[in-house]
Amino acid sequence: MKIVVDQLHKTFGKNTALDGVSFSFDSGHIFGFVGPNGAGKTTTMRILSTMMEPDHGDAFIDGVSVVQDPEQVRRCIGFVPDSLPEHKDITVHEYLEFFARAYGMRGKRCRTAVADIEEFTGVEGMRDKVLAALSKGMKQRVSVGRALLNDPGVILMDEPAAGLDPRARIELRELLSALAEQKKAILVSSHILSELTEICHGVVIIESGRILEKGTVADIKSRMQASLKLVVRPLEDPEKVRHELQRLPTVEEAHDEAGELMVSIDGDEDAGADILTALVQQGCRLAEFRQETVDLEDIFMSITKGNVQ
Amino acid sequence: MSVVNWMVDRTNPVVLRESRQLVRSRFAVGIMMAFLLIMVVASALYVLTTGHKSYNAFSKGKDLFMILYMILGYATILFVPAFTALPFLGQKQANSMDLLFVSTIPPRSIIFGKMISALWMTVLLFSVSMPFMVLTVLLRGIGLFEVLLYLAMQMALVLLATIGCLLLVCLPTSRVFTGLIGIGYFMLLLMFPGLTLSFGSRGVSGEFVAVLLVVVALLLPMLGALTTTLISPKVSNRALPARITITACWIVAGLTTILQPDAFEAWSYIFVLGAGLALFLCTSDPSVLSRRVQHAVPKNAFLRLLAFPFFNGPVSGWAWCLTLGCITIGVHTLGLGYSEGSVLASWLLYGMMYSLMAVFIRRVTFVRRFCSEKYTWAIALFLAALGCILPLLANFAVDPTGRAKLLWHMGNPFAAFDKEPESHLLFAGVVCGLFLLLNARWIFRQFAAFRPPQDLKPKA
Numbered sequence: 001m002k003i004v005v006d007q008l009h010k011t012f013g014k015n016t017a018l019d020g021v022s023f024s025f026d027s028g029h030i031f032g033f034v035g036p037n038g039a040g041k042t043t044t045m046r047i048l049s050t051m052m053e054p055d056h057g058d059a060f061i062d063g064v065s066v067v068q069d070p071e072q073v074r075r076c077i078g079f080v081p082d083s084l085p086e087h088k089d090i091t092v093h094e095y096l097e098f099f100a101r102a103y104g105m106r107g108k109r110c111r112t113a114v115a116d117i118e119e120f121t122g123v124e125g126m127r128d129k130v131l132a133a134l135s136k137g138m139k140q141r142v143s144v145g146r147a148l149l150n151d152p153g154v155i156l157m158d159e160p161a162a163g164l165d166p167r168a169r170i171e172l173r174e175l176l177s178a179l180a181e182q183k184k185a186i187l188v189s190s191h192i193l194s195e196l197t198e199i200c201h202g203v204v205i206i207e208s209g210r211i212l213e214k215g216t217v218a219d220i221k222s223r224m225q226a227s228l229k230l231v232v233r234p235l236e237d238p239e240k241v242r243h244e245l246q247r248l249p250t251v252e253e254a255h256d257e258a259g260e261l262m263v264s265i266d267g268d269e270d271a272g273a274d275i276l277t278a279l280v281q282q283g284c285r286l287a288e289f290r291q292e293t294v295d296l297e298d299i300f301m302s303i304t305k306g307n308v309q
Numbered sequence: 310m311s312v313v314n315w316m317v318d319r320t321n322p323v324v325l326r327e328s329r330q331l332v333r334s335r336f337a338v339g340i341m342m343a344f345l346l347i348m349v350v351a352s353a354l355y356v357l358t359t360g361h362k363s364y365n366a367f368s369k370g371k372d373l374f375m376i377l378y379m380i381l382g383y384a385t386i387l388f389v390p391a392f393t394a395l396p397f398l399g400q401k402q403a404n405s406m407d408l409l410f411v412s413t414i415p416p417r418s419i420i421f422g423k424m425i426s427a428l429w430m431t432v433l434l435f436s437v438s439m440p441f442m443v444l445t446v447l448l449r450g451i452g453l454f455e456v457l458l459y460l461a462m463q464m465a466l467v468l469l470a471t472i473g474c475l476l477l478v479c480l481p482t483s484r485v486f487t488g489l490i491g492i493g494y495f496m497l498l499l500m501f502p503g504l505t506l507s508f509g510s511r512g513v514s515g516e517f518v519a520v521l522l523v524v525v526a527l528l529l530p531m532l533g534a535l536t537t538t539l540i541s542p543k544v545s546n547r548a549l550p551a552r553i554t555i556t557a558c559w560i561v562a563g564l565t566t567i568l569q570p571d572a573f574e575a576w577s578y579i580f581v582l583g584a585g586l587a588l589f590l591c592t593s594d595p596s597v598l599s600r601r602v603q604h605a606v607p608k609n610a611f612l613r614l615l616a617f618p619f620f621n622g623p624v625s626g627w628a629w630c631l632t633l634g635c636i637t638i639g640v641h642t643l644g645l646g647y648s649e650g651s652v653l654a655s656w657l658l659y660g661m662m663y664s665l666m667a668v669f670i671r672r673v674t675f676v677r678r679f680c681s682e683k684y685t686w687a688i689a690l691f692l693a694a695l696g697c698i699l700p701l702l703a704n705f706a707v708d709p710t711g712r713a714k715l716l717w718h719m720g721n722p723f724a725a726f727d728k729e730p731e732s733h734l735l736f737a738g739v740v741c742g743l744f745l746l747l748n749a750r751w752i753f754r755q756f757a758a759f760r761p762p763q764d765l766k767p768k769a
Contacts, residue, residue, distance in 0.1 A: 051542065067604070070601060071413065090330065102412040102413070103413055107315075150412075
């Protein structure tokens with residue numbers, strides 16, 4: 001199953017919510033959708049879930065247009081909104097059963113689907129509890145379970161980790177990974193970038209309705225990190241170490257930052273290994289020698305400006 | 310057991326959920342218990358206080374029934390609509406409705422499910438009151454058939470009140486505005502049991518209840534369709550279910566008047582007056598079709614022409630209202646004569662006149678800067694109000710002592726019912742024609758845009 005978002009445009013009055021948003025991803029992949037508040041994430045999600053229509057452009061779920069055939073699209077998507085179910089008078093089982101019926105399931109099919117989902121999401125032990133009595137993590141599991149009832153190929157999740165404690169986040173992450181293994185295509189919008197870095201195969205960074213970066217996390221990192229950076233923490237005599245570093249031909253720059261030497265080099269990991277060898281041969285004693293990595297948060301902060309629609 | 314499972318499986322999911330909530334809700338159980346207690350106390354007090362009096366020995370049952378019926382009336386007319394519609398308001402605000410729209414359940418099933426739940430709740434309250442109703446029959450003064458007629462009447466009114474309440478909570482207005490209308494609606498509901506009781510004191514006939522049931526049976530689908538329209542996604546062809554249902558009701562009601570000729574005049578007046586008001590509402594439809602709706606436009610030119618009145622858009626809406634209105638007026642004129650028809654025609658033309666004026670003002674004047682398309686109905690209503698009041702005020706300024714002459718009534722749709730409808734017809738026709746010309750390009754653009762799109766092709 002392939003999800004193609006093609007040149008989406010959407011305006012609300014004079015505000016442009018989406019301005020030519022395009023990206024695509026395949027089943028079995030978790031795609032992160034990152035952006036500041038008002039960037040256009042929820043608008044894109046709502047268009048993909050057929051609750052809203054773009055002014056121009058289209059999105060296709062397995063070749064089916066969300067504009068032309070929304071009913072068909074609804075059969076193959078599951079949507080997890082940013083709000084959790086809070087009903088005081090309905091149990092977990094009844095909630096799931098209600099939505100299974102809303103998807104047109106009846107009889108044995110309905111019962112089996114609900115039982116399978118309860119087992120998969122790990123809520124079978126609390127199926128008779130009312131929703132309001134559940135923890136946020138459990139409510140989120142129920143919400144994900146509801147979205148999975150019709151066995152969709154695509155799952156859209158709007159801020160699923162918001163408000164969850166660390167344990168619930170880890171459990172959600174495991175749940176998403178399990179879904180990706182089942183060849184589901186998952187689009188997750190989130191502010192919690194550390195979560196996305198660990199589970200996402202690809203990322204779209206959006207701001208003011210425009211895509212700033214897209215691709216796999218590794219690709220974006222390599223694009224953002226033009227030269228390899230090393231962090232060297234000398235055990236003694238940092239000035240000598242810096243001097244030795246600057247003598248090496250592959251070192252472009254080395255400067256001191258709070259007792260650590262930040263080294264930019266012209267070359268790959270082999271060049272880094274050569275530098276380490278050279279330093280040791282020169283008798284420099286090092287407490288730490290590592291490659292500096294950028295995470296999604298760094299990338300996000302460096303390319304977004306915090307603009308809001 | 311398997312039969313029960315089969316039935317549960319086929320039950321509308323909304324009905325199932327609401328029924329579960331009803332039996333689990335402490336509020337609902339509390340209301341039931343309070344209702345039962347009030348019934349017991351009222352019956353006991355009546356029997357104890359009137360048991361020794363012999364002057365009403367043959368009407369005790371009727372008297373007690375009236376008391377109990379009043380209690381039942383208030384309990385059902387207030388509780389059932391509130392319990393059905395108010396949670397809906399919460400669901401709308403908590404985005405639960407969005408989740409339903411992502412599923413494959415159609416909006417009409419949601420409204421239908423709500424109404425079935427309301428019916429079930431009413432039956433539950435009726436069941437609680439049944440032993441007391443039987444007691445009234447045993448006390449003499451009222452027969453079982455009469456009791457059933459009263460209950461049927463109450464059931465119809467409760468369902469009508471419930472669909473009205475659902476329509477109210479679905480209105481796309483602010484909470485404050487909904488609250489204000491809600492207070493008005495609540496006051497109206499408070500009058501219902503009193504009205505039915507006043508009918509009851511004179512005795513209720515089977516024919517009256519039958520007419521009431523027919524009217525309610527026609528109103529329920531129409532109001533249900535309007536409610537469905539309000540909860541349907543904005544990008545869908547929301548006009549279609551409402552217009553099809555109302556057209557079907559219009560035909561059925563029209564055919565019913567063949568069996569009941571007394572109702573013919575009521576039928577034509579109700580539908581033409583309704584069409585005149587609907588013209589105002591149609592002005593607020595978005596003039597540009599959503600892409601999803603465009604894809605539903607028939608390719609065949611003839612089918613497109615037939616389908617045009619059933620699609621979103623002000624011009625489509627006007628076409629539908631005018632078609633219904635004109636046919637009704639034609640039938641009315643054939644049945645009751647030209648003068649009667651011209652009254653209705655002038656009403657319809659006045660509706661069209663103010664709608665065209667409102668559209669023109671919103672599109673062309675400074676009003677367009679602060680008034681969006683969806684509030685055009687308010688401009689039309691404002692213009693109609695001005696049209697009714699301003700000429701009279703001007704007349705009063707010119708001649709405070711004299712009665713307003715015909716000229717000073719021009720622009721007032723209600724005045725056409727009073728005298729010289731032909732003059733009103735002429736006046737409304739001329740102004741209508743003028744604004745039709747002024748809006749001609751805008752109207753033509755909508756006709757021209759009513760075709761399926763050719764640009765979108767699904768990608769692999």
